[in-house]
Amino acid sequence: MKEQLEAIQVEALEKIAGTDEIKTLQEVRVAYLGKKGSLTGVLKGMGKLSKEERPVIGEIANKVRDAITAALDEKNEKLEQKALEKQLEAEAIDVTLPGKPVNQGGPHLLTSIVEEIEDLFTGMGYEVREGPEVETDYFNFEALNLPKDHPARDMQDTFYITNELLMRTHTSPVQARTMQEYQGGKSFKMICPGKVYRRDNDDATHSHQFTQIEGLYVDKNVRMSDLKGTLDVFAKKMFGEDREIRLRPSFFPFTEPSVEMDISCKVCKGAGCSVCKGTGWIEILGGGMVHPRVLEMAGYDPKEYSGFAFGMGPERIAMLKYGVNDIRAFYTNDKRFLKQYHQA
Amino acid sequence: MLVSYNWLKNYVDLGEITPEQLAEKITKSGIEVDHVTYIAEKSTNVVVGYVASCEKHPDADKLNVCQVDVGEETLQIVCGAPNVAKGQKVAVALPGASLPGDIKIKKVKLRGVESNGMICSLKELGLDPNYIPTDVADGIFVFPEETVVGESVTSLLNLDDAVLEFDLTPNRADALSMLGVAYEVAAILDQPITLPDETLNITSKESAHDVISVEVEAEDLNPYYGAFLIKDVEIKASPLWMRNYLMAAGIRPINNVVDITNYVLLEYGQPLHAFDYDRFASDKIVVRCAVDGEKITTLDDQERTLAAETLVITNGKEATAIAGVMGGANSEVVGETKNVLLEAAYFNGASIRKTVKATGLRSEASTRYEKGIDPNRVRRAGIRACNLLQQYASGTVLADVVEFDALDRSESIVEVNTNRVNERLGTEIDAPTIAAILNRLDFTFDQAGDDFTVHVPTRRGDITIFEDMLEEIARIYGYDHLPYTLPVGVAQSGGLTGRQALKRMVKNYLQGVGLMETMTYSLTNGEDISKLISPEVNEQNPQGVSLAMPMSEDRKYLRLSILPELLHTLTYNQARNQANLAFYEVGNVFISDEETLTKQPTELLRASGAVTGRWVEHPWQQEVKDVDFFVVKGIVEGLFDFLQIPVTFSPAKLADMHPGRTATLEVDGNIVGFIGQLHPTLEKALDLKATYVFDINLDVLIKKYDGEPSFSAIPKYPSIERDIAFILDDTIHAGDVQALIKEVGAPLVKQVKIFDVYQGENVEDGKKSIAYSLLYQHPDKTLKDDEVEASYQEVVESVNQRFNAYVRS
């Protein structure tokens, strides 16, 4: 019987090896291991064996069955794998065909710049304030130390609506409004972004509408060096850690002393080139210490309080940062222009 | 202000500093120097020559053959200039010379005659034709007789001078004069200043009082008027050095008298006016305000009609000058002028500004008056001019100045404390350093330890308070030397307000669903102002706020809707082959019901969008779809869903919108915007394909949005879905049925969705089938079939009764 069993094993393993279809393999399984299978047949004859022989042959028979089962399972797995591979091959697609486009929107470049500046200053504890675009002469000029006959009013050609109402020429009236709201009794930091308007003919460097962001800090003992330090942080975060700032004396009716801030030219690193007109510096913003009369008019005692203020143009910053060379491009809204700066 | 480097050297020792270095120093100290330009490109080998003879060229009518003595030799030069003549001293470019424009001078033959050089005009030497005196504009330049033959023309004509162009801020009126610039440069360089010669030797026994009197009727507008009389002047060209400086400063030389007034104007910043005394035709000067409608013909031969507040100089009868702005033609200095009446006056800046505005006339004089002149230089400038008229116009200055004088010449006194300076600047400057800075500025002061009492010279009218002095000290100390510090005071958390945060959320949402943000102008034209205004805006009877003085009709009104400008951007892009466009903008519109504004208009924040062209563009899988109403509606619904604000859409007929494809948006029963397709007529007018728009009142959404997403538990018990299809009249709106189902089915019906709309076979004409999917759910238990069935039947009955609809089997 032992020989018979061994012969079955050899035969079965040969058959399994020679099979390459799952269906045929199933037939092999039935032929050897099924109820009427040859191994089953042999095992049925075990009853005739002696007590001593039975466990020996039984062990052999189990081994034979295990070997055949293992071979069948292994082969089955192989064939299934093969079949799956075949199926997947048939399912192959041309992955180089284009995908289904997703409609992509994005922010306007000026919004990106404004939000970046907002985030930078809110991180330093500034609140963000807004105000009306149609302003009163009082808040746009008078409260900022620009009385009706002040020569500096020539600097800002204004769109008047009536004698007392106008399109704001800067976002500074928001500063005056904030100070009045706090009635001279509160220290605060704020920035105010927004649209402003000037009587300018639109060309590559002028626009009758543009955006502005101003900042104001009012407290006891505000120093001009605080302004310098703050602007330095701003410049480095906005334009890069390797940029230097330079302050120059300037004039604004609402600040005294006043400053103009330049940053070192990125292109030539200060050596002078065509971008910076040979100076090594590029003008970025204006600012200064809040004029005592402005504080006073808003109800702050200039002996007790001082402050600094600054203002900048997001268009100018965008032009410098991204090489936009015509201010009208911001307002033409050419889709190709808009898309180009969605990651800005 | 154009500042000649060579001229400046007369007052301050500039040492080895180049014009560019000087410009950099001045810029850093507070006056921005825009450009440094050179008077002329470099030329070499151009010398003064003497025209010993001048004869006609044998073969050319327009040429002359000259023998020119250039010192070491005499050259034969063929010259084409019409004004060349024997006996002149001229500029000769020698063979080998180079002239501006890369011109090299060689020995040549002109029509057979040898020519060994070139006689030059000022233009050929590189001077700006705008400032070359008219009498030498068309020919060669002739030097004064005393000029030395053989000398290089470079310094004679100031050709190596550099001009610094100042971009002055309005407070620095002091730098509108060479003396003011000299004080500034002297302070920057820590150098002393040399003042011009202000001495006057009067030889005449005659007093000006004998020939002229001054009467001022408007003392507040004209606190000082000084009249000088100079007799027997000889009108001729002014000295070459003066002409050179004037040209460098951008002023065309005319004659000695006019040039001297201009020169002193530039030197002192004090406008002067020279009248022809005989043509002035009176022994009386009366300064008064013009009579409304009074006429005067000015120097430029324009007749001007004056307003009542304009200050004029008169001879007692008629106006002879518009004060501080321009002289009259009737008393102008001309070639025959013998006796000069010289005015040095102080006019009120605000008054001159009004005159400039009213007349549209602006001059070097008016600019200085407007910005404010130094009261202590008025008389001195007159004396300086008399000095120069004596020297260069052979005039006889009469004794005495005839004056009206009520001028306040007092200095501002400013107290400066060292500690206060340091507190404000964040510095540690000591008292001796402050004293040194004040000395450099040439300000006098009294010092007591850390306290300074500064007497601010009247030339610096901009300095009146401590903060002004603080800037002076800081800028001379150097802004570069200020330390970097950060605020140490207020602790404030900062951040965005709810409104600002929501604005960002709305923008991010719209961008996320595929819209690009635009930024258009708030100002629009008379036609667009009335287009595409949302009904709830229109209800407020908006009048269209307009500018008093628009730049153009195109930008005259404040917009009442963002859409018209947004649509123009679509047209713009389509014209550039950008056909598929999805734009939005968030911004203000300006509403007022007043015809004449007495208060600020309401500024309403809106989000508007416009979409045209393909929405889905995926052709190889046959998915290509243009935008339609429901794409845009989906975007808007999504926005409201995102903000958790319930919104309903109602069909609406609005101007400029497709009558069958437009809906208003309502929140709590109030209109908050609209959505729909543009009217095809408008689409055609704008050259647009089918375009869908929306316009939403963000202010309402901001108020409604509570800022916090509300928590509601995720349902524990299973839901049951039931579908139902109704056959209804075609005119019934699916949304109305949906609303009824929700209403009747509440509270078990959680959701009602439309999943099929059908017309055609098996549905009779005039009817449609709409299939709804109802989601039933109970928060606390599993619903039983009979509970659902009861609710379902109630829904069927209600819809049947309200809309005459039956269930499709």
Ligand SMILES: [Zn+2]
């Ligand atoms: Zn550079």
